[in-house]
Amino acid sequence: MSFPKQRSGSRCRVCGGPVSEFFDFGRQPLSDAFHEQPPADELFFRLAVGNCSWCTMVQLMEEVPRDRMFHAGYPYLSSGSAVMRDHFGKVAGRFLETELTGPNPFVVELGCNDGVMLRTIAEAGVRHLGVEPSGGVADLAAAKGVRVRKSFFEEQVATEILAQDGPADVIYAANTLCHIPYLGSILRGVDALLAPDGVFVFEDPYFSDIVERASFDQIYDEHFYLFTVRSVQAAARPYGLELVDVERLPVHGGEVRYTLARAGGRRLAPAVAELLAEEHERRLTEAETLAGFGSRVEGIRERLVTLLRELKAKGKRVAGYGATAKSATVLNYCGIGPDLIPYITDTTKAKQGTKTPGSHIPVLGPEAFRDPYPDYAVLFAWNHAAEIMEKEVGFAGVGGEWITYVPDVRVV
Ligand code: SAH
Ligand code: TYD
Ligand code: ZN
Numbered sequence: 001m002s003f004p005k006q007r008s009g010s011r012c013r014v015c016g017g018p019v020s021e022f023f024d025f026g027r028q029p030l031s032d033a034f035h036e037q038p039p040a041d042e043l044f045f046r047l048a049v050g051n052c053s054w055c056t057m058v059q060l061m062e063e064v065p066r067d068r069m070f071h072a073g074y075p076y077l078s079s080g081s082a083v084m085r086d087h088f089g090k091v092a093g094r095f096l097e098t099e100l101t102g103p104n105p106f107v108v109e110l111g112c113n114d115g116v117m118l119r120t121i122a123e124a125g126v127r128h129l130g131v132e133p134s135g136g137v138a139d140l141a142a143a144k145g146v147r148v149r150k151s152f153f154e155e156q157v158a159t160e161i162l163a164q165d166g167p168a169d170v171i172y173a174a175n176t177l178c179h180i181p182y183l184g185s186i187l188r189g190v191d192a193l194l195a196p197d198g199v200f201v202f203e204d205p206y207f208s209d210i211v212e213r214a215s216f217d218q219i220y221d222e223h224f225y226l227f228t229v230r231s232v233q234a235a236a237r238p239y240g241l242e243l244v245d246v247e248r249l250p251v252h253g254g255e256v257r258y259t260l261a262r263a264g265g266r267r268l269a270p271a272v273a274e275l276l277a278e279e280h281e282r283r284l285t286e287a288e289t290l291a292g293f294g295s296r297v298e299g300i301r302e303r304l305v306t307l308l309r310e311l312k313a314k315g316k317r318v319a320g321y322g323a324t325a326k327s328a329t330v331l332n333y334c335g336i337g338p339d340l341i342p343y344i345t346d347t348t349k350a351k352q353g354t355k356t357p358g359s360h361i362p363v364l365g366p367e368a369f370r371d372p373y374p375d376y377a378v379l380f381a382w383n384h385a386a387e388i389m390e391k392e393v394g395f396a397g398v399g400g401e402w403i404t405y406v407p408d409v410r411v412v
Contacts, residue, residue, distance in 0.1 A: 209254025322381025
């Protein structure tokens with residue numbers, strides 16, 4: 001079944017300019033739709049990506065309705081990685097030391113998920129609100145003492161929060177803004193809710209890192225935008241918001257943390273101009289670069305499928321590690337099913353006992369990985385490689401080998 005609600009035409013979701021498609025991954029399921037028994041009418045859409053010739057924003061060509069992705073059963077848990085728990089603990093600590101030092105400060109987080117960041121703010125007794133539409137993860141945040149509102153953040157919600165709680169000193173969003181096609185409504189909401197000298201800080205996968213590492217699996221239904229410094233700056237300007245700082249982050253395979261403030265309100269950090277110049281130098285969103293990205297992705301598909309077929313022919317046992325949202329793009333684009341990867345292990349309880357979207361590979365708990373170890377493991381959670389390889393030293397100890405596919409297919 002093809003997806004019913006498709007974006008008409010190919011106008012930019014941010015500025016209305018023309019969008020040219022540069023890569024088509026074909027028919028793809030919703031990346032976090034894990035089902036015990038995949039329904040006969042499992043939803044699929046066409047996953048293709050393009051860039052705007054006016055504002056350069058890289059975006060999906062088709063938009064999946066938000067309530068099909070983010071609902072009570074949304075399975076992603078932000079606290080599933082020790083490295084990410086540490087990362088968000090530090091984010092909270094930094095806000096507490098810098099932006100939240102005035103009288104009775106207030107911080108709002110969009111997409112607080114299970115409370116991985118706000119729990120530290122709550123423990124510090126600082127006024128806060130998490131806005132989280134996915135009911136299950138919102139309940140987990142509430143259980144940690146986080147104050148949560150179960151809604152999609154948008155302009156109307158921002159004005160309601162303002163009426164109830166007053167202006168926010170910090171509005172923060174991690175791996176959430178890129179999930180939201182209706183960016184105009186978000187930025188109007190931020191404009192309404194932000195204190196005059198407040199900051200809007202968000203961090204998301206950086207398109208420059210995606211191109212450099214050919215990490216094509218960062219492209220899936222939920223990742224509607226793939227930001228660059230240039231496109232974020234252009235998107236913010238019409239709403240009176242200025243990009244005042246950028247910071248590269250090592251998490252999730254390379255991200256940028258963007259800091260926006262009201263235009264003219266804060267000193268511009270030199271890092272903004274530096275990273276803009278670097279993007280320009282790399283010709284990041286020019287047709288040649290994007291075509292080169294596409295060719296690399298096709299090469300990876302070819303080599304990954306060939307390797308898995310060879311291993312199967314040799315009778316080797318292959319497992320997948322991490323039933324990530326990203327893996328949906330890899331598995332469905334490469335046409336990999338249980339014949340080549342019989343199971344994937346994942347620590348998320350809600351994913352265990354289900355089958356992966358579209359590719360229908362059984363997801364098992366982490367104990368299945370050790371009992372017995374496979375010969376090879378495809379590392380779908382490659383962004384957590386250091387943490388996972390350290391935890392799974394026993395696998396390498398018995399001669400097990402990891403297979404990674406970005407920036408290229410490698411056996412390590
Ligand atoms: N901040 C967390 C969660 C990222 S997952 C982290 O970095 O790990 C993205 C989250 O955004 C999901 O929990 C989803 O429910 C939420 N989300 C999606 N649309 C949203 C919106 N309009 N407003 C607030 N949260 C949203
Ligand atoms: P992640 O790569 O963070 O995000 P996405 O789903 O958006 O691609 O997901 C990591 C997945 O890997 C998550 O389902 C939990 C799982 N995981 C493990 O199974 N073991 C681990 O040690 C870690 C860190 C994650
Ligand atoms: Zn545009």
